[in-house]
Amino acid sequence: MIGFEAALDILSNDTRREILRRLVREPHYGWQLASQLDVSQQAVVKHLNVLEGAGFVNSEKVASEKGGPPKRIYSVKQSFSLRMDLGPDLFRTKHSQLPRGGPLNISNVHGLPDTAIQIATHIGGRRRLAISEAAECITHIQEMLDRLDEQRNALVALHQHVMKRVSRSVEGEFEDYQERSIVHTMLEDPRRPFDLDAMAVAMAPRGLSMEGVEWNFDQLMSGIIPRIGMMDSETFLPVTNNTPLPWWLVQR
Known part of the structure; x- marks a missing residue:
């Protein structure tokens, strides 16, 4: 894809x-x-x-x-979905592959609503549908999609409110533009594993050597991490040595 x-x-x-x-x-x-x-x-x-x-x-x-x-x-x-969300404090894009498999497999694996499961059961194993049957199924599916879209739009709006408020914190806490850029990059997806190397390369100024990138980025991160830590020092997580953690759970 x-x-x-x-x-x-x-x-x-x-x-x-x-x-x-x-x-x-x-x-x-x-x-x-x-x-x-x-x-x-x-x-x-x-x-x-x-x-x-x-x-x-x-x-x-x-x-x-x-x-x-x-x-x-x-x-x-x-078969894919292409989405973009844009607002004064939000820019998100997503390109995702649609699930594969037959109707019953999709309904079983992805936890669809009861109405969708009934439709999947009704059409599973059938090669043809009458036009009237298909029209009824599509009507129900479109109604469910409309409800999901309304919920998703509300969540996106809520996401934007969070970003608006945290942007004020970032602006007030970090005077340096590069530091603010790094923090915003982290906030784009807090679930992302903590990968400083990839982030350093992605944000490296053009023409800067790899050694310069590493030194410059380490200097920036040494001043950022202590100021964004949100983890209680008495909190412990049972993990293996190679478990990837989101950046806000990592202590340095």
Whole structure:
């Protein structure tokens, strides 16, 4: 699966989104897409090559019914979710692969609501659904997604309130811009294991040697960690020697 930035760049094109919108309904030939989108076949082929190169779609050659040369037909290959949250104190992106497996496996593994489990049970093992059945299932699924979206939006808004308040603390506690950048990087995902090396490389100024990066970063961290510690010195966690810990549970 390609990264978020590459996926966003590919999907920023209107024609490519329209191509995907039609391909999820059924496989299409290039000439069909060109006709439906009122775009030249040459342009459609270029867009399809981009989508196929990124793994969004795949193609196969199908023999012509009239005995002519085989023609290439396209269908969607990847299944993923692309999300972005933006606010005055928040910027989050996520590119995640959708779960694989049949309906029953998905419902059992991922703890779906009872209504979703009933739908999974109803369609599991069936190769076809009547249009009326599918419409009813999709209606229920869309209603559940709408409720989840409302809850997610509320959580994102709450996340933004937390970031707004902690940003004031960061600004008041750290005068140095680099120190503030490091703290904000840590706060982007407090669950992330404590990896100073990766953080140092990611934030290194251009042209600075690795030795310079390590020295500069160590100097910064030596002044940051004691000022953001939130762990009681009498608190103990039973872990193995190689257990990764989030940065706010690490003592130096």
